[in-house]
Amino acid sequence: MRYIVAFAAFLMVSTSALAQDDPVVLVVHGGAGGNKKAMGPAVEKQCRDTMERALKAGRDAIDKGESLDGVEAAIKVLEDSGHFNAGKGAVFNRDGRQELNASIMDGKTRKAGAIAGICRVKNPIAACRVIMEKSGHVFMIGESAERYCKDQGVEMVSPLYFWTDRAWKELQSANAGAKKKAAGLPSPPERGAGGEGDPPHFGTVGAAARDRKGNLAAGTSTGGITYVRPGRVGDSPIIGAGTYAENGVGAVSCTGKGELFIRHTVASDIAARMKYAGDSVNLAASKALNGLPKNPGGAGGIIAIDSKGNVATIFNTAGMFRGTITQSGKIWIAIDPD
Amino acid sequence: MRYIVAFAAFLMVSTSALAQDDPVVLVVHGGAGGNKKAMGPAVEKQCRDTMERALKAGRDAIDKGESLDGVEAAIKVLEDSGHFNAGKGAVFNRDGRQELNASIMDGKTRKAGAIAGICRVKNPIAACRVIMEKSGHVFMIGESAERYCKDQGVEMVSPLYFWTDRAWKELQSANAGAKKKAAGLPSPPERGAGGEGDPPHFGTVGAAARDRKGNLAAGTSTGGITYVRPGRVGDSPIIGAGTYAENGVGAVSCTGKGELFIRHTVASDIAARMKYAGDSVNLAASKALNGLPKNPGGAGGIIAIDSKGNVATIFNTAGMFRGTITQSGKIWIAIDPD
Secondary structure, three states: OOOEOOOHHHHHHHHHHHHHHOOEEEEEEOOOEOOHHHHHHHHHHHHHHHHHHHHHHHHHHHHHOOHHHHHHHHHHHHHHHOOOOOHHHOOOOOOOOOOEEEEEEEOOOOEEEEEEEEOOEOOHHHHHHHHHHHHOOOEEEHHHHHHHHHHOOOOEOOHHHHOOHHHHHHHHHHHHHHHHHHOOOOOOOOOOOOOOOOOOOOOOEEEEEEOOOOOEEEEEEEOOOOOOOOOEEOOOOOEOOOEEEEOOOEEEEEEEOHHHHHHOOHHHHHHHHHHHHOOOHHHHHHHHHHOOOOOOOOOEEEEEEEOOOOEEEEEOOOEOOEEEEEOOOOEEEEOOOO | OHHHHHHHHHHHHHHHHHHHHOOEEEEEEOOOEOOHHHHHHHHHHHHHHHHHHHHHHHHHHHHHOOHHHHHHHHHHHHHHHOOOOOHHHOOOOOOOOOOEEEEEEEOOOOEEEEEEEEOOEOOHHHHHHHHHHHHOOOEEEHHHHHHHHHHOOOOEOOHHHHOOHHHHHHHHHHHHHHHHHHOOOOOOOOOOOOOOOOOOOOOOEEEEEEOOOOOEEEEEEEOOOOOOOOOEEOOOOOEOOOEEEEOOOEEEEEEEOHHHHHHOOHHHHHHHHHHHOOOOHHHHHHHHHHOOOOOOOOOEEEEEEEOOOOEEEEEOOOEOOEEEEEOOOOEEEEOOOO
């Protein structure tokens, strides 16, 4: 298995000077299923453009507010784009429904909001923020959560809003695969969330931010896995698995085989390694990813930012859509392990 | 002087010898809302008897199988009893429904199963085990999860099975309180899950076990909070928050203000402190509980067992129903901080 620390070399060379003058304020990912060759140049450009818009929107929001605003703004752009498996771009489950999951965490207060199993909220990340700030709770699920969000003025849509031609085709393909499998014929593996057999570029999205005051925040949003069992929830809405933020330590968003990330509490494990073992953000993230049981095709990817503005973006898949933006607006975007 | 040293050495020897000869194999809790005075001797006896049965059932299951079997067997007894806020004894939410949440984790494989927002599964802890072993997933929610459990042969019941007189009275009382609050009159605080304003003895249940081979396992099961917002999920079904187990480190089950336990990833934080900072199980659990934001009336409690069989049972409430059983069957049960 290839194990990649894509951003490490860049960081080691330029971090100290950069971090002082023009630190990274936001890092985003678009899932660890990125494969440049398979997606082709046209789709790659759409995804890169979307990511650039997300980074700019996030940076602007951080400039006017704080890290939490940047995380929400960036993820909203990715959710609305339809180019990633979150929000508009969510995939169908085995019931032909799009069940959305997301979470957000504010490192300053260690408050968090999370939502799972919803089909009518346009921006799950916005719902998470409302739950965090208004409900007195952290985690809400299903139709009751939708009802609460609606009462709170969160933008609702018909489930049809999420019906894209791409998701439809993927469902048909997965359905055909399942029929083949049931008939004992060779079939493709389960798709989605950046795992093996994934479509070339669609994945969970996430963001981690650090503002001028050193406040950290993180968020993650997903549309699940095509043809997945209804009611299945991955790591994206789980604080400590898919998302974690703690001022003075780090902010983390994960993507990949959600079950592994839950079982190994990956996001909080990274923070714990930094807090208790003194690991750097990059070492902590690398160890956490490396500690997952090996799966063919890789387990996923991680983005993280520490309290000094050091960034880690790592993955053990063929590629991960990821990008950073600095305080002054300098953007870096990559897919391959380059 | 020499005499005293010799005596101390003897003590040290005999403690470790004891742990070797007849180690604790199972520790259980019945929520951190225990208050002996408020519950009265009759209810206390019922709860103690139930806990004793749970400990014995758990020990027997460990004897025939492994730690995971003990956790499931013990929690099943507590769920079935109606004396705790889990399974049969679950409380009503604001929709007049009992939404059950639970999780289980096997330290040997770090596999886990969790379920939330279900109303028709008799033993949520058994559903967790089925999800863990058969679904390929970790976490399933709502009616889809129920449907899956039913298909897998998990015992289903009508929602009416959970309708107890006690839960009904509590709902009425909470409802009346909410009406008073809405009218601007003094009202009691929100109840349940071992927090302030809780009924005297009902709480989330949990277990942590260590078998002869050193395999660790943990589980937690809850009926939520009386009059809570529908769709709210606490820490009980969250791996790393309410439940965590990892061979060579520890097994943990938490109870209390679920939101705090999620935000501070308490169960995995205890394991992380043991792994990365070298803390004992007792120190790690104490630090984790002390690290929670202070709330009037306390945040909750924790039970944990480490890879050597050392046990921690701590809480910052008036009391916590808790007990242990050794390999040979020696039982210890307590409520007060004594």
